[in-house]
Amino acid sequence: MHGHFPTSGFSDALVILGAAGVVIPAFARIRISPVIGFILVGLLVGPAGLGAMAGDVPWLNYVTISxxxxxxxxxxxxxxxxxxxxxxxxxxxxxxxxxxxxxxxxxxxxxxxxxxxxxxxxxxxxxxxxxxxxxxxxxxxxxxxxxxxxxxxxxxxxxxxxxxxxxxxxxxxxxxxxxxxxxxxxxxxxxxxxxxxxxxxxxxxxxxxxxxxxxxxxxxxxxxxxxxxxxxxxxxxxxxxxxxxxxxxxxxxxxxxxxxxxxxxxxxxxxxxxxxxxxxxxxxxxxxxxxxxxxxxxxxxxxxxxxxxxxxxxxxxxxxxxxxxxxxxxxxxxxxxxxxxxxxxxxxxxxxxxxxxxxxxxxxxxxxxxxxxxxxxxxxxxxxxxxxxxxxxxxVDRQADVEPQGIATGQDAPDVVVIGFGRVGRLVADMLTAHGRSFIAVESNVDTVAACRREGLPVIFGDVARPEFVDRLNLGHARSLVLTMDDPVLTVRLTRKVRGWCPNLAIVARARDARHAAELYKAGATDAVPETLESSLQLSEAVLVDLGIAMGPVIASIHEKRSELRKEIMELGDLEDEPVLTRRRLRDAINPG
Known part of the structure; x- marks a missing residue:
């Protein structure tokens, strides 16, 4: 079989698969939709691009849509x-x-x-x-x-x-x-x-x-x-x-x-x-x-x-x-x-x-x-x-949404302000209600706000990325601030700003991992709760109880381990001058795998 080998279909497949393998990760890395990347590839390899020169440059047949x-x-x-x-x-x-x-x-x-x-x-x-x-x-x-x-x-x-x-x-x-x-x-x-x-x-x-x-x-x-x-x-x-x-x-x-x-x-x-x-x-x-x-x-x-x-x-x-x-x-x-x-x-x-x-x-x-x-x-x-x-x-329309809403001042002010009312924020609110503590929540998803209002929950609409909105929350009249947003950068930035305004306010923040928790502590959080560590502690508690160990000692050991890890996390941000091996050992202990 030494005759002419038809390469048209194979070259087209090469271009398409190559585009998928290069465009998607490349444009995702620069946070641009791959839609633009695919269209630009079509422009480049199509009959109006390099494909127009394929007749004069034979090797272009292998990288263009023929x-x-x-x-x-x-x-x-x-x-x-x-x-x-x-x-x-x-x-x-x-x-x-x-x-x-x-x-x-x-x-x-x-x-x-x-x-x-x-x-x-x-x-x-x-x-x-x-x-x-x-x-x-x-x-x-x-x-x-x-x-x-x-x-x-x-x-x-x-x-x-x-x-x-x-x-x-x-x-x-x-x-x-x-x-x-x-x-x-x-x-x-x-x-x-x-x-x-x-x-x-x-x-x-x-x-x-x-x-x-x-x-x-x-x-x-x-x-x-x-x-x-x-x-x-x-x-x-x-x-x-x-x-x-x-x-x-x-x-x-x-x-x-x-x-x-x-x-x-x-x-x-x-x-x-x-x-x-x-x-x-x-x-x-x-x-x-x-x-x-x-x-x-x-x-x-x-x-x-x-x-x-x-x-x-x-x-x-x-x-x-x-x-x-x-x-x-x-x-x-x-x-x-x-x-x-x-x-x-x-x-x-x-x-x-x-x-x-x-x-x-x-x-x-x-x-x-x-x-x-x-x-x-x-x-x-x-x-x-x-x-x-x-x-x-x-x-558009954000100011009108938040103007009639706000946090009461004085004796009627809520105990806790919860920012972010997704799965985590709602669970926090349920626990506060179970223990007779008042709260008000802030959420940027208007559909979630509407659904919560129908249930009679104190949830207001607002974008905490806007400093002027955060000013309207009157956080100085609250006892605690709980940050549950799934936005690490915004959480750290908001923690730093609020700590500067309210030095005595208790700020409890949701963290993705130990490194993020360390950043929150440096920014002024009272407590930062890493999701990875808490899930590990809960798993440890469950397996110890299943093995027949009494609940009291298990809970005591979990609290001790949590305090130990919290101390290590708070020190994690100050380790830049320590030897590399020491930093690695501590990070591995806090976030194994």
């Missing part, structure tokens, strides 16, 4: 798996509870954004049919990028999920309508209604059959105790569901979403989510690489002013529309601002709609190419928009 069309099916599969993962996080009860957001705000956001973008383009000279097509295409937002950035459980995540779900439902009718608008089309309103009816019937049948068959399928796969078979069953369900909805005239994304929701109702959803995660991440990386390959830098340079104006115009218009609609629906200002910014960029499905509009002769190929570049740029900066949204959300 056949972009061959990679696209894998990219589409990545989006399908992403929708499947989103479905795994949902349930029919949750979807029913979101119906107002999905069909109210979601529909309004798509409609108003499309109308305003279309009117703007019509005013700039675009034809009426072309304006409609471009308005609908650019009004879509990226499911593939938005939901991984904001999740689906926060207030912003729920709002984004609702709007994106409606867009996913609308994508097929949009494409069908654009095809029917084309000058060569023979389809009409009747054809659209037929497709919708067939799609509804197909989804209903999938829901019924899925509830009957999927639990049995995964039960059989689980009994084999074969991870490979379980993975095969999971991918089989996704592919079949996508093929069925595609055959019915719907999007394959809808089939994947339904498959995820059905599996979420079974006992196997957690295992399915874990076992498909590596494939989902890699396939999504391939999709992002294809987005980068669609960017033509030369065209951007030649038309930079028009491209910049188009990107800024689309982002601003969509951000304003989304934010205003969410505010009218009762969302907080900070939630509306953050959701508006992260939903502002176009979508991966925008590229599909642009292709459909071009094929239907509603827009010229040059126009489609221009807006494809705008879309690719929008997708590239989506992580930056997410970061900007977080920063904006911290600044």
């Amino acid at each position: 056949n972009p069309e061959a990679v696209e099916p894998f990219a589409e599969f990545g989006i399908v798996l992403l929708l499947f993962a989103i479905g795994l996080e949902l349930s029919f009860r949750r979807l029913w509870g979101m119906r107002r957001l999905v069909f109210g705000v979601g529909a309004a956001e798509l409609l108003f954004s499309a109308v305003l973008i279309g009117l703007a383009l019509y005013g700039l000279g675009q034809s009426s049919s072309g304006s409609i097509a471009l308005g609908l295409a650019l009004a879509l937002s990226s499911t593939a990028l938005v939901l991984p950035l904001v999740g689906t459980t926060s207030a912003v995540g729920r709002s984004a999920l609702a709007m994106l779900l409606f867009e996913d439902l609308a994508i097929v009718p949009i494409i069908f309508a654009l095809s029917a608008m084309g000058p060569q089309s023979t389809e009409g309103f009747g054809g659209l209604m037929t497709t919708i009816a067939l799609g509804i019937a197909t989804m209903a049948a999938m829901l019924v059959l899925g509830r009957i068959l999927l639990p049995r399928l995964f039960a059989q796969a689980a009994r084999t105790k074969s991870p490979e078979l379980f993975l095969s069953a999971s991918l089989l369900v996704v592919i079949i569901a996508s093929l069925v909805t595609t055959a019915a005239g719907l999007s394959p994304l809808m089939g994947a979403l339904l498959a995820g929701i059905l599996i979420a109702e079974t006992d196997y959803h957690s295992e399915v989510e874990v076992i498909t995660a590596p494939f989902r991440g890699l396939a999504l990386g391939i999709f992002l690489i294809t987005v980068g390959m669609s960017v033509d830098v030369r065209l951007i340079v030649e038309n930079w002013s028009e491209v910049l104006a188009a990107v800024v115009g689309v982002l601003l218009l969509k951000a304003v529309v989304t934010g205003v609609l969410l505010r009218l629906n009762g969302a907080r200002k900070s939630v509306a601002a953050e959701a508006g910014l992260i939903m502002a960029s176009p979508s991966e499905t925008t590229l599909i709609v642009l292709s459909a509009a071009s094929a239907a002769q509603l827009i010229q190929p040059e126009t489609a190419a221009f807006w494809q570049i705008v879309t690719a740029i929008g997708l590239t900066i989506t992580p930056l928009l997410a970061k900007l949204g977080q920063v904006t959300a911290r600044r």
